[in-house]
Amino acid sequence: MQPLIDVTDLERLLRRDPPTLLDVRWRLGGPPGRAAYERGHLPGAVFVDLDHDLAAPPGPQGRHPLPSPRDFQDAMRRAGVSADRTVVVYDDADSTAAGRAWWTLRYFGHTRVRVLDGGYHAWVNAGLPVSTDVPDVRPGDFVARPGGMPLLDADGAAALAKTGVLLDARSAERYRGENEPVDPVAGHIPGAVSAPTTGNVGVDGRFLPPAVLRDRFGKLGATDAVDVGVYCGSGVTAAHEVLALTVAGIPAALYVGSWSNWISDPTNPVATGEL
Template identity: 75%
Template sequence: MTTLIEVDELAALLETPEPPVLLDVRWRLAGPPGIEDYRKGHLPGAVFVDLDRDLAAPPGPAGRHPLPDAEAFQRAMRAAGVSAGRPVVVYDDADSTAAARAWWVLRYFGHEQVRVLNGGYRAWTEAGRPVTDRTPTPEPGDFTARPGGLPMLDARGAAAVAERGVLLDARAAERYRGEVEPIDPVAGHIPGAVSAPTTANVGPDGRFLAPEELRERFTRLGVAPAAEVGAYCGSGVTAAHEVLALELAGFPAALYVGSWSNWVSDPANPVATGEN
């Protein structure tokens, strides 16, 4: 099973007797919550999952979007109809930023059959596929959350990867350089990290670049098959997108879930600015 799924394949699977569980993960860092978009229209059978509530624990020193507690995540996924033996497809508006977070957390907690709709809701509607405003009532799932399905970094681990491997900073380049910081209290980046904005992982239509293009991009940034690779962002959301893109390119990578918001919560952690 591949990590991505295209519109036509998903449409065909939704017509089968045992369709995948479909999760709508539309989310905005600022502006109206994703549930409002969901209520206006969503893929038939899709259940809304709230990134802030279901895919993260409350913000604090661990970061703005720390990893959810296993029991709480299990409860949320069961309520959405997620079961261990049933495939899951996640989608957001278009570029898979929020969907990648759902993909990563589900995989981290042990679900092995998770795919991301390439191009998201936009690709679905542009293909003329049907949408609905009806909210389904899914049968409760039996998913059991077991941590450790994907590699994860803490602050010390991220610093080690920056020193001996390749630590990618998924934020906008100006935030990496420390020229602006619209959210966190300190501007800059983890010393030794390499700027790699996630916006370069997708095309104008929000779909991921081809694997060979992603492989070429990450190779230019210093990633190699034998290298230890990690990724971080502001709060662990867009960095999951980076990890997904790296997987598409054939490079396994660890996610620093706490990311910059956790790093700067400890004044002892060093901060770098400017180009790498």
């Protein structure tokens, strides 16, 4: 199944075979996503909280570690997710949070997950209806089975930076260690390549065409002929980059703990500046 769906195809799908719609609007340091959901959302969409439903509490494993299979399963069942029904996830526009939802559902075994390209803004700009009604959700029967997507830990990320391609999805300034607004240590994993996730989308928040993405990643050394991994600050924007790589036809593993996990071990080396 193609990972992206546009507003035209989603509107058609909603009339023919309605998917489970998950609203995952979220922004680091911004207003709570639920407030945006309550002001208006796609009809029938259920709000999913990235911090509480798509991640475990922060700690040494990172700021957004994976939730336990049971916790994730319970959250998705409450949202109405079932294995035999397509799930479409969306956020405001650029799919940063939706990418994390897509990846987490895929990792825990759901094979029919799509991301609304351009998100809520694309839906509204197309003149399609929104709602403030909270749907009466019929609980789903989703069973969380880990292992559906490749995963890296700190040791695996360090090794991949030497033997394959490890992409750093944060801003170039954070990669170089010039600015670190979130984590207590600045810099990057030695050998990692800077690949800011903002380069995956256009000004409208929609993903660049597959051929353009493939060319972008190819220039960074990431192709389907080498092992590729991605990390960021806490495993959110890196999931977006894995989604972009998937659109480009390049499989990639995610280091979920990312930089916030890497620096929890003071013996892990830190690099600054350019590669």
